[in-house]
Amino acid sequence: MEVAETIETARAAVKTARGKGEIIGLVPTMGALHIGHVSLIEAAVKKCGFVIVSIFVNPTQFGPGEDFEKYPRPVEADMDICREAGVNLVFAPKPGQMYPCEILTWVNVEKLTEPLCGKSRPGHFRGVTTVCAKLFNIVQPDIAFFGQKDAQQAIVIRRMVADLNMPLEIVICPTIREPDGLAVSSRNQYLDRQQRQDAAYIYKSIEKCREMVNAGKIETREIIEEMKKILRQKSSIKIEYISIVDSDTLEAIDRIAGKALAAVAVRLGPARLIDNIMIDTKK
Ligand code: AMP
Numbered sequence: 001m002e003v004a005e006t007i008e009t010a011r012a013a014v015k016t017a018r019g020k021g022e023i024i025g026l027v028p029t030m031g032a033l034h035i036g037h038v039s040l041i042e043a044a045v046k047k048c049g050f051v052i053v054s055i056f057v058n059p060t061q062f063g064p065g066e067d068f069e070k071y072p073r074p075v076e077a078d079m080d081i082c083r084e085a086g087v088n089l090v091f092a093p094k095p096g097q098m099y100p101c102e103i104l105t106w107v108n109v110e111k112l113t114e115p116l117c118g119k120s121r122p123g124h125f126r127g128v129t130t131v132c133a134k135l136f137n138i139v140q141p142d143i144a145f146f147g148q149k150d151a152q153q154a155i156v157i158r159r160m161v162a163d164l165n166m167p168l169e170i171v172i173c174p175t176i177r178e179p180d181g182l183a184v185s186s187r188n189q190y191l192d193r194q195q196r197q198d199a200a201y202i203y204k205s206i207e208k209c210r211e212m213v214n215a216g217k218i219e220t221r222e223i224i225e226e227m228k229k230i231l232r233q234k235s236s237i238k239i240e241y242i243s244i245v246d247s248d249t250l251e252a253i254d255r256i257a258g259k260a261l262a263a264v265a266v267r268l269g270p271a272r273l274i275d276n277i278m279i280d281t282k283k
Contacts, residue, residue: 002218003090009139010091014052016036017088022049026141028132031055031092032072032186034083036176040145041085042067052139053082055092055111062102067270072186091139098134103119107133109156109163115250116152116263117274120240129160136161141168149183151261151276152160154185155250173233175275183275190271198234202275205230205242209262213279217258220244231266240265240272247278258282 004010014024025048027040037053044051055078062068075092082090097254106126113125136144146154154172161170176184181203191199205227212223224242231237246253247261256279263276 001079001087001090002081003092003110005094006097007093010052010089010093010139013089014050017050021050023143024048024139024141025051026139026144027051027053028135028144028146029053029055030057030071030186031078032074032189033078034176034184034186036135036147036149038081038186040088040147040173041082043171044143044145045086047143047171049087049088052089052091052141053087054135055090055137056098056131058127058131059095059099061124061160063121063123067122067187068093068164072189076254091135098131099201103130106130107160107164109160111161112152112156112159112250115245115252116241116243118152120265125153125156129156132157133160133164133166136168143169143171145171145173148172148173148276148278149185150262150274151278152250155247182209183273186275187271187273191269195269195271196235198236199273201231201234201237202264202266202273205264206262206275206277209238209244209280210277213256213281219280220253220256220260223256223262227262227264231264236268238267240267244279256281 002013010204025044027044029037036136052221057071059068107129108126109129118125158170178184180200182199208226208230209223217223227242231239242264244262245251260279262279265274
C-alpha cells in the first residue's frame, strides 16, 4: 500500500494504475476509520482494480465551535485498517496541501443544502462539496463511494456531479450499525457509557418510523410525533430535527407516497449524531 501526502505523488500513483488499465475507486473519509468505512472500501475493492482512501479532516466543512480540533486522528490505526482492507493508495494530505492559500473558488449546491443539517451547520455542505470536487480533480476516480449514513451529503454530492458533468459514478453504500442499531460513527467515541446506551434510542425512533409506515401510516406529523416520544424517553438526547422529506428535493412532505427520507439529528452530550432511513411505500 502506498501512502501519498502530496497531490503530486497521489497523481503519479493514479497515473501508473490507469496506465495498467485499472478502474480507479475513491473512498473519501476524515479518518478514524471504522467498520462503516471498511464497508465502503470493500465495495470499492469489488468494483475497482485500484482503490484510494483519502484521509483528510477537512477544515472548511467545520463551523466555528465545532469539533475540528478534537476530531480523532488515529493515523497508524487507520493505515493498518486500509492495508488489511486491500487499499492500494492512501491519500493523506496536510491542510496546507489542500488549501495552500485562501480559497476563492467554492462549489456550492443550492436548495438541497438548506434544510436538515444545512440549517444548523451553515457552510458545512459548501466545504464538503468543495473538498470532494478537489479530491475528484486530484485523483480523477471512475467511481467514488459514499455512505447512506450521511444521506443529505450523498444526495448533494450526486447533484454536484450531475450538475457539473463530473465524469465519475457515485455509489452509495448502506449504513453499518452496531448490534443495538446505533449507526457506527467516528463521533460515537465522544460518548460516555450512559450516553452510548441512550444513543440506541436514535435507531429506535427510526425503527418506529419504519414500523408505522409498514402499518400503512403515511401522515408525517403523526409519525414524527411518535418518533419524538421515543427520543424524549432519554433526557440526555436533545433533538435538533426529525424530518420526513422528499428523497429527491429534500422538501418536507405531509404524506408519504412513494420514496421519502426520514432523518434525525440529535445532540447527546458532546456529540452531534445523525441517522436516517429511506422509505418506499411502493415497494
Ligand atoms: P466520514 O469519515 O465520517 O466523513 O465518512 C466517510 C464516508 O464514510 C462517508 O461517505 C460516510 O457516509 C461513510 N460512513 C460513515 N459512517 C458510516 C456507516 N456507519 N455506514 C456506512 N457508511 C458510513
